[in-house]
Amino acid sequence: MKIKQILSVLAIHLTFTSGACDINDSCNQASALDFNVGMSSGQLLAGQSQKAYLNIDITGRPSLIKAKRPQANIAFVLDKSGSMSGHKMIQAKQALEMAVSRLNSQDIVSLVVYDDTAKVLWPAATLQSPSQFLKTVNTIYADGSTALFAGVTQGGYEVRKYLADNKVNRVVLLSDGIANVGPSEPHELAELGRAFGKQHISISTIGLGLGYNEDLMTQLAGYSDGNHYFVENADKLAKVFDSELGDVFSVVAQDIEININFKNGVKPIRILGKDDTLSGQQVVSKFNQIYGEQKRHLTLEIMVPPNAKDFQLAVADVAVKYHDVVNGIQSSHRDSVTVAFTDEAEKVEESQDSEVFANVISTQVNEVSKEVVRLRDQGDLEGATTLGRRNLELLEQEAERTDSPKLKAQIKKEQYLFDNIGSSNWNKARKQVREDQYATENQQTDSDGDQ
Template sequence: MNRTVLFLSLAGGLALTALVLGLPQMGAGTPKEPHTVSVLTPPPPPQPPPPPVAPSTTGGSLTLTSRLSHPYIPAGASELFATFDVTGAQVPGAKRSPVNLALVIDRSGSMSGYKLAQAKQAARHLIGLLNDEDRLAIVHYGSDVKSLPAMQATAGNRERMFQYVDGIWDEGGTNIGAGLSTGRYQLSTAQQSFGVNRLILMSDGQPTEGLTADADLTGLAREMRASGITLSAIGVGTDFNEDLMQGFAEYGAGAYGFLEDAAQLSTLFQKDLQQAGTTVARAVTMTFTLPAGTSLGEVLGYRASQTGNEVQVALPDFSAGQLERVVVRLNVSGDAVGRTVPVVDLKLAYSDLIRDAAALNTASLSAVVTDRREEVAARQDRDATVYAARARSAVNMQKAAEALSEGRKDEAKLYLQQNQALFRETSAVAGAAAVATDQAEQQAALDEYDSAEGEDARRSLVKKSKVKALKSFGKLGSTY
């Protein structure tokens, strides 16, 4: 890679230095002269700040908390970060609700031996966790697809399921699309009788037969979500397409997990069952309304669509206690000193499964324009600054993973070094303890990148890095 391009990339990655040190990044223009105050004339008292943390004003099965990195901004153009935490309600004493499940297992030739044996053991474990009120279909695919039709998980039927799993053998290619379509059909036969309908996909390889294009396959996930079916995707080993599997979970409103060792499949199947059985909200959508003077920089780590001054982001289904965080970079213009300017309005719409009704949470964030730059720094929200730094580090982590996957190890390490610098600067605002774990993780990643040798080691590290990036973006409950 051209050395000049690398240095420019590094400079761009460190552009947040001004922000994490307490000053929003300024827009282009003529620098202002430093503000001076007469010794005999005290400065005017500051305007009361808008609350840096804005809890949701509307009740429901989700709680919304909003933060703005800089409640005070200088006059002119500034770059700010808004963070939105969405948390599923806890339901004390509530037992898991009945679920309509389809377990879709890859049994292609690459699953031969240990991986398929562990997948079958995990399937048995899942069956053993089901109650009589639950329903399960078992689908396995290679070049073709075979299935045990969905049935209630009574004691007698669970025994049939165990026997069916024992009879699964590896063969053929990888027809993921056919496996998904069959699982969806099995769920649809009793979908109206269940509040939660969930498909769990497990694969260790790339699609080789049937639908093979990512867009066509993720289109199936979008169709499932639109029809009320949630899709979770678990990748095993180092040879599967992690971007495709992540796309399944994102478009399907479910969870994504990466396992290098198939022996951990039982844990993930159990976790996904628990999430499905404690779902409190589905069809969750964030809508940002940008007032005059605010424009969208980016929604970090999430797919967003913008129409006019409205930006929409689809979130996963939420289980009890599940937390997801969305970090948004915004460009804001403040004109008159002392004036409070609106930054962003948010609506969180969803189907509340506890109340069995549509629900809406709202939040608004604003900032005060000041000519006292020390006040900008003093009022900075430390938590929002840390969350923004993590989301920005996730962008670099993704870039590092892509560079490593293409054999550009030195470039990959450069992105991680940018993250080290970013968290050092963030510690100056939030304190060393706030980012100590982040700094340790970046150093550990740098050490791993430095020592990664061989194709399998690189593939594993790429997948681990992308999982780390998802969590740093804020996909905390939907990433296993």
């Protein structure tokens, strides 16, 4: 597996050099984001072609003035198919009521419900009359099938009506069932998520109960950079809505576009956690938003050509453009990454950045974790168990070695997966695992550990 390769790379100690601060915005204290750009190791072994990692850490600064939060442009998309009837619908309505109580008259709200088809119950508009909105909410009754695709579409279009850089543009989807009208394959919803993500609209998905398709819901959220929640019990819906709104309100930067230009024969291979193979010298990656105090990273596996000892290689130029929501301005950040070459393996090890290393391990473990689920889905219990055990052991070992809190937190999740591979309630465990994997992959801030 890939893990071995990574470990072999990481075993090489390198020195680390940080990129300089751009004179414009990024060093400004009031800026919304902090950047940390660099290699997994500051030094590489001379005289050989080798794999290495380029890492970009972006941290959202805590919003200084708590009262000043970004305006929200939210479409609530509610599954009102027959399976939602009763307790679920009551709880969903209460969750909406709670959500509305946290929004103000500057926020733009819309409400879409779907059963056999999708209907815009409350077209996007500033929330002037919450009571009127709730009156509409109360007319909803559960009935019919699940036109999920149409529902998300209509929600997306409602948000698009008032799309703005300084607003948090978001669709919040609540569903408890399998889509049975319209496109319903996870990859189809993923593509829809990607299309909306391209328009800077994030889709957060809330899977309620044990009847929804977690692959579909995580991919829809993943490709649009939204959140994903697994809520087994409808009583927790209000809490999840609250958490989601907390995220929305704490957005400090949006439309983050990271442009990496590789130089001097350095070739990007792939972005960790993504399947796409990279080509050319340029890599563009995007985050839809970064929340206050959230730390996101972009780690690229790269191939560095052989160089002589003591040579300082300019690896890449990094340019980040983003909308600073706190200051309401368009900002940018520039960095350049260099790496030195040595013939001493010890120096390589010393120069290793343990945080980047933890990122790499975390991502790799998560990928293996997905493979475990895939094996389990195929009915290969033995294979899944073996791989799961190996993955867990590796994670424990690396967590101890690097003393990374991030990896330590991940142990609990991997343990849960390993414990439940043979579980009679795999359906539920799978949903929990998917949520965990999603949170790790997308560096979601809140991992509520709702197991």
